[in-house]
Every structure is written in C-alpha cells, then in structure tokens.
Amino acid sequence: MQEDFLHYVWQYKKLDVIHLKTSQYEILEIVSVGQHNTNSGPDFFNAQLKIAGQLWAGNVEIHIKSSDWFVHNHETDKAYDNVILHVVWEHDTEIFRKDNSIIPTLELKGYVDSHVFQNYTKLLSAKNKWINCESDFAEVDKFIVDSWLERLYIERLERKSRTIETLLEDSKNNWEAVLFKMLAKNFGLKVNGDAFFSLANSIDFSVIRKLKTNQTALEALFLGQAGLLEEDIQDSYFLELQKEYLFLKQKFQLSHTEVIPIQFFRLRPQNFPTIRLSQLATLYSLHANLFSKIIALDSKKDLYNLFQVATSVFWESHYSFGKQSKLASKKIAKPFIDLLLINTIIPLKFAYSRYQGTDINETLLELIQHIPSEKNSIVQAFNKLKNVSHSALQSQGLIQLKSEYCDKNKCVQCVIGNMLINK
Known part of the structure; x- marks a missing residue:
C-alpha cells in the first residue's frame, strides 16, 4: 500500500x-x-x-x-x-x-471500490517485471497511449526548461551563452557530455564572440581547454594549434584545471572529441548570432542546413593527432543533428517562448514529430510490449514515462495506470 x-x-x-x-x-x-x-x-x-x-x-x-x-x-x-x-x-x-x-x-x-483495490494490488504487486503494467500494456488503446505520450513530452520539456532557466540566470540572461553551453554538452554525447559542459563553463562567452570569425583560433581554444594540446607531437598543425592556444590562454587568462578529463574510450572515431570540437568550432566560425538564427527557424530542413558543418581540413585525414586516416569529409550527419534538435534546440526554443510569454507548442510538436524515434534500451523495451514509438516525440515521452512514473511506482498518477486500475 x-x-x-x-x-x-x-x-x-x-x-x-x-x-x-x-x-x-x-x-x-x-x-x-x-x-x-x-x-x-x-x-x-x-x-x-x-x-x-x-x-x-x-x-x-x-x-x-x-x-x-x-x-x-x-x-x-x-x-x-x-x-x-x-x-x-x-x-x-x-x-x-x-x-x-x-x-x-x-x-x-x-x-x-473492491475492483479498484484489486486492480491496484495486482498492478503494484508485480514481481520481477520491467514495469508494473508489463502484462497489460499491449491492451491499452493507441489513442490513450499517444495522447499520454504527448503530455509526457511537454512535461519533459518543462523539466528541461527549468534547467535552462538556471543556466540563463548563471549567464546573466545571455541566451547565446546558454546555447553554447547546451550545444557543447550535447556535442560531447553521453561519454563526454559532462566534460564538454565543464569545458564550456571554463570559457567566458565573450571570448567566443571575439574569436567568432577565426575557425583555427576557436579550434585551438576548444582543444586546448580540453587538455588535448599538451602532448609532445611533431605535427605542423598540432604545433600551430598549440602555439595559438598558449597565446589565447595568456591573453584571456584561461584555466582548464576544473575541466573534466576527455575520454576516447568506447567511442566510434566519428564521435572522437577531436572531431566534435572541430565541428563545434566550425559552427561558431560560420554563424554569428547563432541563437537568433535558431529561434528564427522552424523547419527541420532549415535546421539541418544550419548544422551540417564539417571539421577543419586537417581532420579530413585524421581522427587524432599523429595518426593519419583515409581522406573523407567529416560533416555532421543528420542522426547527430536529430540529437541536437531533441536535446538542445527544441528545449531551448520552448524555454525562450515561455520567457517571452508566447506559445509555440504546436510548432514544436510538429517539428519533433518529424524527427525519427530514438533507439535506446527504454524505447526498444516499450516497443517489444507494444509498437508505440514512431517519432522522437514518442521516444522522449517514453523516457519520461519510464523514469518519472514506472521507476517510481507512480501508477495512480499515470494515465495508463489509472485506466488499468479502473477497468
């Protein structure tokens, strides 16, 4: 009980x-x-x-x-x-x-009511199950599931919005600085997300503004703050970046002592921090006032065009310093942009609309529904019970459902649990 x-x-x-x-x-x-x-x-x-x-x-x-x-x-x-x-x-x-x-x-x-108590007892007494309603989930009407997942997605956006509000306060209402920190975190993905976020926190955004047209300087700044320019490597581009970083470090009084160490372990080469930091540098060298541009764009196609940037020339034949690889353009792929849209761009647009006192929920819902469903263990497990996730809206809703309701036994606060208790 x-x-x-x-x-x-x-x-x-x-x-x-x-x-x-x-x-x-x-x-x-x-x-x-x-x-x-x-x-x-x-x-x-x-x-x-x-x-x-x-x-x-x-x-x-x-x-x-x-x-x-x-x-x-x-x-x-x-x-x-x-x-x-x-x-x-x-x-x-x-x-x-x-x-x-x-x-x-x-x-x-x-x-x-006896049937309410019996259904509740049955639901909460489930043993060794992934979720309490595992045996009944497939029976739930599709309309009920879809409507609930949409509400859960908005709930998830509201939770992310509170995090953004904290970043905004810390940044003294500088939305461009908030965007930079969020993008950095998501460019680091799960393995280096916290490390990239600490890197972004180690750089005052005014420095990014001053270097915004200089891709090499931005790359030196990011790689240097990440601690990736401290080895003794006899490579002309490495030495150029190292020299540039030492100049920037002295000029802007930079320190990376509090930056979390960067990891390469268990990463595919295209997700190496060297590649992602170079792409981030390119993005900021090409687009001044990036936040304003993002807010002005609503379509997935336009956002794809904005983020499909590549690395600097050196990384077309390298994944790490000192080791050459097959020549290939390393442009940000659409699946990675989808992750940026899901985890950074849409939450930021949602938070900004609330800040402005406007409502763009319908526009954001339309955008998220045109992004493919994420593929992770939570989504796959739900889909085994019932094929429910066809877009990122539903996959995000399922993550919210599992983490905030199923894992916490909040069945009576869940629309699906409520329906099963009252059937």
Missing part, C-alpha cells in the same frame, strides 16, 4: 461516498475534497465536509496508519492545526488537537 493510492482514492472519490462514517461513527459527507497539495503541509487544502450535520472547512491529511501522524511529528507542527479530517487505510490510534479534542478519522479500507 502506498500513500499516493490513498490520495488518488480521496481526490477522485473512488469509495462509497453515500455511507461514510468517521471512526467515532459520525456521518461524513464530502462537499469538496479540497486542493491536492504536492508540497509540504497537509495533503489537501480547503476541503469542505459535513460531519454529524456540521459543516467544516479546512485541511485533510492522509496516512497509511493513524499512528503515522505521530511518526511524522504532526502533533508539534502548526501547519497541521487546521486539519479537519485524518484519512487513513488503517485506524490504529486516535489523534488529538491541542485542546485534546479528537480529530475525526476516516478509515478507507471498508469503503474503497
């Missing part, structure tokens, strides 16, 4: 409301369940109840057992002075107000 199930039962009146009585055998009538509070304090504010014919207005607190009131020290907390009803699954002790009068208690277990 979890408290959120009792919250659900109370909020949606999944109980026999006609015959309710308190533990003191007084007739209880629910006029209003109140407003659900997800922060500290009583669980429902401003409820209205009739107890023995007397109208009460105040708060409702919910626990598994009555004795949990004392376990949580509510008897000494002024926030609970206005509780007019204690709702519990099992009533094992009386609780009192400061004047020693009893706070009425409603014991739910005799009033909850």
Whole structure:
C-alpha cells in the first residue's frame, strides 16, 4: 500500500461516498475534497465536509496508519492545526488537537471500490517485471497511449526548461551563452557530455564572440581547454594549434584545471572529441548570432542546413593527432543533428517562448514529430510490449514515462495506470 493510492482514492472519490462514517461513527459527507497539495503541509487544502450535520472547512491529511501522524511529528507542527479530517487505510490510534479534542478519522479500507483495490494490488504487486503494467500494456488503446505520450513530452520539456532557466540566470540572461553551453554538452554525447559542459563553463562567452570569425583560433581554444594540446607531437598543425592556444590562454587568462578529463574510450572515431570540437568550432566560425538564427527557424530542413558543418581540413585525414586516416569529409550527419534538435534546440526554443510569454507548442510538436524515434534500451523495451514509438516525440515521452512514473511506482498518477486500475 502506498500513500499516493490513498490520495488518488480521496481526490477522485473512488469509495462509497453515500455511507461514510468517521471512526467515532459520525456521518461524513464530502462537499469538496479540497486542493491536492504536492508540497509540504497537509495533503489537501480547503476541503469542505459535513460531519454529524456540521459543516467544516479546512485541511485533510492522509496516512497509511493513524499512528503515522505521530511518526511524522504532526502533533508539534502548526501547519497541521487546521486539519479537519485524518484519512487513513488503517485506524490504529486516535489523534488529538491541542485542546485534546479528537480529530475525526476516516478509515478507507471498508469503503474503497473492491475492483479498484484489486486492480491496484495486482498492478503494484508485480514481481520481477520491467514495469508494473508489463502484462497489460499491449491492451491499452493507441489513442490513450499517444495522447499520454504527448503530455509526457511537454512535461519533459518543462523539466528541461527549468534547467535552462538556471543556466540563463548563471549567464546573466545571455541566451547565446546558454546555447553554447547546451550545444557543447550535447556535442560531447553521453561519454563526454559532462566534460564538454565543464569545458564550456571554463570559457567566458565573450571570448567566443571575439574569436567568432577565426575557425583555427576557436579550434585551438576548444582543444586546448580540453587538455588535448599538451602532448609532445611533431605535427605542423598540432604545433600551430598549440602555439595559438598558449597565446589565447595568456591573453584571456584561461584555466582548464576544473575541466573534466576527455575520454576516447568506447567511442566510434566519428564521435572522437577531436572531431566534435572541430565541428563545434566550425559552427561558431560560420554563424554569428547563432541563437537568433535558431529561434528564427522552424523547419527541420532549415535546421539541418544550419548544422551540417564539417571539421577543419586537417581532420579530413585524421581522427587524432599523429595518426593519419583515409581522406573523407567529416560533416555532421543528420542522426547527430536529430540529437541536437531533441536535446538542445527544441528545449531551448520552448524555454525562450515561455520567457517571452508566447506559445509555440504546436510548432514544436510538429517539428519533433518529424524527427525519427530514438533507439535506446527504454524505447526498444516499450516497443517489444507494444509498437508505440514512431517519432522522437514518442521516444522522449517514453523516457519520461519510464523514469518519472514506472521507476517510481507512480501508477495512480499515470494515465495508463489509472485506466488499468479502473477497468
């Protein structure tokens, strides 16, 4: 039994409301369940109840057992002075107000709809399953799943937006600087994401602005801050970058002591940090005011054109210093741009629209639906249960579903779980 199930039962009146009585055998009538509070304090504010014919207005607190009131020290907390009803699954002790009068208690277990409780018990008692509703997920109507995943995607965007707001505050409302940090993190992918983000944090964005037309200087800056220009390599381009970085380091008083070490291990050559940092340098050397350009673009085609940049000439025949490879243009591929759109561009456009007080949700939903579904272990596992992910909107929604609902047993807060509990 979890408290959120009792919250659900109370909020949606999944109980026999006609015959309710308190533990003191007084007739209880629910006029209003109140407003659900997800922060500290009583669980429902401003409820209205009739107890023995007397109208009460105040708060409702919910626990598994009555004795949990004392376990949580509510008897000494002024926030609970206005509780007019204690709702519990099992009533094992009386609780009192400061004047020693009893706070009425409603014991739910005799009033909850039997099929609701049985379905809930079945769902939460699932053992050794990837998700609680694993055996029932395929039965859920496609319209319900699609609608829920769209809502979950917006929820995920809202969560990412809060992270962006923090970056914006740290950057003193400089959206270009926020974009640079987010792009750097995502150019590093999973292996080097944190390292690239720490690299971006080690450079004041004013330095990027001053070097914006000089691709070699930007590349030297990024590779130098990444600690990739410290070896003794007798290569003319390496020596050129090393000399340029030493000049920039002195000029701008740079330090990379707090930059997380860069990794090459378990990376395909096209994702080597040398290649990704060179591409990032090219991007910023070609596009001044990159943030403004991104905000102005809505179509996937235009965004693809913006991000399909290549490395500097040296990396066309190298993946690392000192070792030559087959000659090939190393332009950013569309699958990588898709990741940038999913993890950086769309969240940033969403956050900026909220900052501006505008609503571009429909435009963003249309864009994300034209990006192919991600391929990861979560999406693949859901697709084995039911073929549900056909676009990045759905794959992002599934990641949100698994991490924020399934993994936390929040079945009663999930549309799918709700449907299965009530079937």
